[in-house]
Amino acid sequence: MQLVVGVAIVHxxxxxxxxxxxxxxxxxxxxxPGGKVDRGETPAEGAEREILEELGCRITVTGWLxxxxxxxxxxxxxxxxxxxxxxxxxxxHGEHDAVRWLRADRLDDVDWLPADRPxxxxxxxxxxxxx
Numbered sequence: 001m002q003l004v005v006g007v008a009i010v011h012x013x014x015x016x017x018x019x020x021x022x023x024x025x026x027x028x029x030x031x032x033p034g035g036k037v038d039r040g041e042t043p044a045e046g047a048e049r050e051i052l053e054e055l056g057c058r059i060t061v062t063g064w065l066x067x068x069x070x071x072x073x074x075x076x077x078x079x080x081x082x083x084x085x086x087x088x089x090x091x092x093h094g095e096h097d098a099v100r101w102l103r104a105d106r107l108d109d110v111d112w113l114p115a116d117r118p119x120x121x122x123x124x125x126x127x128x129x130x131x
Contacts (some may be wrong), residue, residue, distance in 0.1 A: 001073075001074055001076055002036055002037075002074055002075050002076070003036070003037045003043060003046070003076055003078060003127070004034065004035065004036050004037070004071065004075050004076065004077045004078075004117070005034045005035070005036075005037055005043050005047040005050065005077070005078055005080055005103050006032035006033070006034040006077055006078070006079040006080070006115075006116060006124070007032055007033055007034045007047045007051055007061075007079070007080050007081075008027065008029065008032050008061065008065065008079055008080065008081045008082065008119070008123055009033075009051070009074055009082050009083075009084055009089065010062075010081055010082065010119070010126065010127065011083070011084045011099075012112070013103060013104075014101040014103050014127070015032075015034060015100075015101070015102055015107075015126075015127060016032075016076070016079070016089055016099055016100070016101055017030040017031070017032065017097070017099065017100050017101075017110050017112075018030065018031055018033040018044055018055070018089075018096040018100075019096055019098040019099070019100070019110075020055070020077070020095070020096060020097075020101050020113070021091075021094055021095060021096060021097040022094070022095070029111050029112065029113045030073045030081055030100070030110040030111060030113065030116070031113045031115070031116050032110050032116050032119065033050065033051060033054050033055060033089075033096065034046075034047060034050045034054075034079075034080075035050040035053075035054070036050075038088065038103070043061075043064075043078060043080070044061040044080065046054065046078070047059070047080045047082065047123065048060075048061065048082075051082070053074050053092070053093070054091070054092060054093065054095055054096065054114070055089035055090060055092065055099070056087070056090050056092050057063055057083040057084060057085070057086055057087050057089045057090075058084075058086045059082040059083060059084060059085055060082060060083045060085050061080045062080075062081050062082055062083055063080070063081045063083070064078060064079065064080055064081070064121070065078075065079040065080075065081060065119050065122040065126070066122060067118060069115055069118050069119075071115045075092060077115050078130050079083060079116075079119045079122075081126060082124055091131050101106065103127065104123070104124045104127035106128075107120050107124055107127075113114060122129055
């Protein structure tokens, strides 16, 4: 089993969504940024590395959302909540072409990738608790 981490970066009562630019079947849809955890990394270390690589900013993992989701054969997605530790996220390396900060009442405004949809209600509660 390969662990994939998504990261719900929470800042100022909002969560960051990132719009995929590829592959074709995902392009234009929104996700919580992240990626595969490398061998020897903890899930939190993988989350922090992936966000630095994809968005050029540092985060601190603060917790984990439920559930764990099987996304493909052998791939399991967990989603971390995280605080922004430095500068604003900016898409790098072409994986994402836009980012957007969403308040709890705007989470349904974007077309989430299927793997991220199970986490929307948990995000709504997390953001509501922050306000």
